[in-house]
Amino acid sequence: MYLLRHGESEFNVHFSKTRVDPGIEDPALTESGRVQAAAAADRLEGRPISRVVASPYRRALQTAEIVAGRLGLPIEIEPLVRERCWFVCDIGTPASRLRVDWPAIAFGDLPEQWWPAGGENEEELGLRCSAFREKLNAAERWDDTVFVTHWAFIRGLTGMTVPNGTLLSLDRSLAATIVHTSQSC
Numbered sequence: 001m002y003l004l005r006h007g008e009s010e011f012n013v014h015f016s017k018t019r020v021d022p023g024i025e026d027p028a029l030t031e032s033g034r035v036q037a038a039a040a041a042d043r044l045e046g047r048p049i050s051r052v053v054a055s056p057y058r059r060a061l062q063t064a065e066i067v068a069g070r071l072g073l074p075i076e077i078e079p080l081v082r083e084r085c086w087f088v089c090d091i092g093t094p095a096s097r098l099r100v101d102w103p104a105i106a107f108g109d110l111p112e113q114w115w116p117a118g119g120e121n122e123e124e125l126g127l128r129c130s131a132f133r134e135k136l137n138a139a140e141r142w143d144d145t146v147f148v149t150h151w152a153f154i155r156g157l158t159g160m161t162v163p164n165g166t167l168l169s170l171d172r173s174l175a176a177t178i179v180h181t182s183q184s185c
Contacts, residue, residue, distance in 0.1 A: 001170045002146040003154055004040050004067065007033025008164040009059040011089035025091045029062045036165025036182045037063040041070035043167055043180040044146060049073070054148040055082040056114055057092055061102060064148040075105050080132045083150035084120040091115065129156040133174065
């Protein structure tokens with residue numbers, strides 16, 4: 001299984017310079033973020049990947065579009081791999097709008113407001129990561145899946161903090177190895 005942190009977003013650019021939340025809801029990727037996603041897609045080409053699963057945030061969907069397009073696969077949605085909703089950028093786009101903006105993606109029964117109101121503390125993040133582990137354990141196979149996700153989810157699941165565009169490979173024990181990174185933390 002692979003975890004891919006989405007490419008650089010408009011929020012990441014502003015926050016990395018100021019450490020102040022710029023107040024951008026569900027930001028898009030920057031051009032640099034698109035390049036990072038393409039570099040990760042390059043690393044995935046030729047590997048036995050049969051699924052690309054993304055968080056419903058715009059930056060994750062845009063990253064997944066690049067990867068899935070390169071691999072010739074559809075995008076699936078999994079809200080368990082979303083960000084922890086700590087900044088304004090983690091206020092998502094309502095499911096009805098996502099369905100309009102990405103008509104080729106099956107959003108299934110994604111609730112209209114799929115992100116938590118009021119944020120998510122460390123304990124809640126841990127519970128979400130546990131629910132994801134349980135879902136993986138119940139799955140027939142997942143080792144051929146790329147999950148396009150976020151900083152806090154990756155940290156909660158693996159204990160690693162990674163920069164935008166980082167691709168991790170995880171084994172059945174969820175031990176992670178960095179396959180590709182585009183910058184230093």
